Amino acid sequence: MHQLPYPNSTSVTTKPLELVHTDLWGPAPMLSTEGYRYYISFVDSFSRFVWVFPLRFKSEAFNVFVQFHKMVELQFNTKLQCLQTDMGKEFLPILTYLKSLGVNYRLSCPYSHKQNGVAERKHRHLVETGLTLLAHAKMPLKFWVEAFQTAAILINNLPSPQLRFLSPFEILYRKKPNYHYFKSFGCACYPYLRPFQSQKFQFHSSKCVFLGYSLHHKGYKCLHSSGKIYLSQNVVFNELEFPFKSLFSSISGATPSSFYSLPTSVLHTVSPVCTNQAPIAASSRNVHQVASVQSTGSPEASHSSQASPEWRIASPTTENYTQQPTQPEAQPLNIHQSDQSRHPMVTRSKAGIFKPKTYSALCSSPFGLVAESEPRNVKAALSNFTLSFPNADLANC
Secondary structure, three states: OOOOOOOOEEEOOOOOOOOEEEEEEEEOOOOOOOOOEEEEEEOOOOOOOEEEEEOOOOOHHHHHHHHHHHHHHHHHOOOOOEEEEEEOHHHHHHHHHHHOOOOOEEEEOOOOOHHHHHHHHHHHHHHHHHHHHHHOOOOOOOHHHHHHHHHHHHHHOOEHHHHHOEHHHHHHHHOOOOHOOOOOOOEEEEOOOHHHHOOOOOOOOOEEEEEEEOOOOOEEEEEEOOEEEEEEEEEEEEEOOOOOHHOOOOOOOOOOHHHHHOOOOOOOOOOOOOHHHHHHHHHHHHHHHHHHHHHOOOOHHHHHHHHHHHHHHOOOOOOOHHHOOOOOOOOOOOOOOOOOOOOOOOOOHHHOOOOOOEEEEEEEOOHHHHHHHHOOOOHHHHHHOOOOOOOOOOOHH
């Protein structure tokens, strides 16, 4: 016994959302730049238009479908009539949701994924087109989400022989696409960066990598060498150059999140705050080390200086640390000069009130001599064994 051939489908749809095919793809061999590992696709049977939504976990499929369901019914002013999918566990909450709304659904038989062939073939088309875009642009696989979303946009706007050489976009939206808007994925682009800059001496543009189209803006996503992604409409493209390998050769092993995080600002060394305690004697060598650490501006120097003992050396005045040394060798600290606090709080020392400590007073009193004559061990006590009873006459006992 062998598997029987699948018959050709005879179902015909006459309007959008009459039948929607869906399937979940993944897991991907590596995480995307934003931590995605899966994606779910929805294919309209009438127009063959495809929607792609990246997922971090399979459990997110239900929330994505609810948002998709509300969006398409509102945009196209029609109701979803039937959903076709496989028997994956991630679709069980969706089937319960469809039952509550009275929407019909069709399931493929177990281990018969070809019954959901429309979604399966669309997966293959998306993956092959996306990998081709990445290979042509010489970009790493961690950008597979951007490549697959760009591939979906291209597929929706390309004419198909199955649609009488019309594009899915034209059938669904009833207007022709603007092909002048599309550019080569991963090519060199120069966005207008003047609104994003804070200094007037910065260049108004810089070479970036074209990373695709925004789903909610009429603009292009441009990946800068610093890791920022600029979204701009004013972009000049050079579709003959693909500069990702040259721009990001030094950070090829960086984590995916580094491409989407803002550039880390330079950490400045903070001068230590001196307290009002008594100054500690320090040699000129230690002071010179503190001054040399303070003059450096790298983050590594600031962290190492805070952990070193020299960083916490107290000085009589704060100016010795807040000002950078101008002479090659620092002068030794004068530990004999008085330290007068400049804080406005009135203390007993400022008012001339001195209260002796209890421990110091006892040590300096005459009664403190008694403690010196007391024996320190048993042998010393037995050698000078005398009994003294005050107010008692031992002769009469």
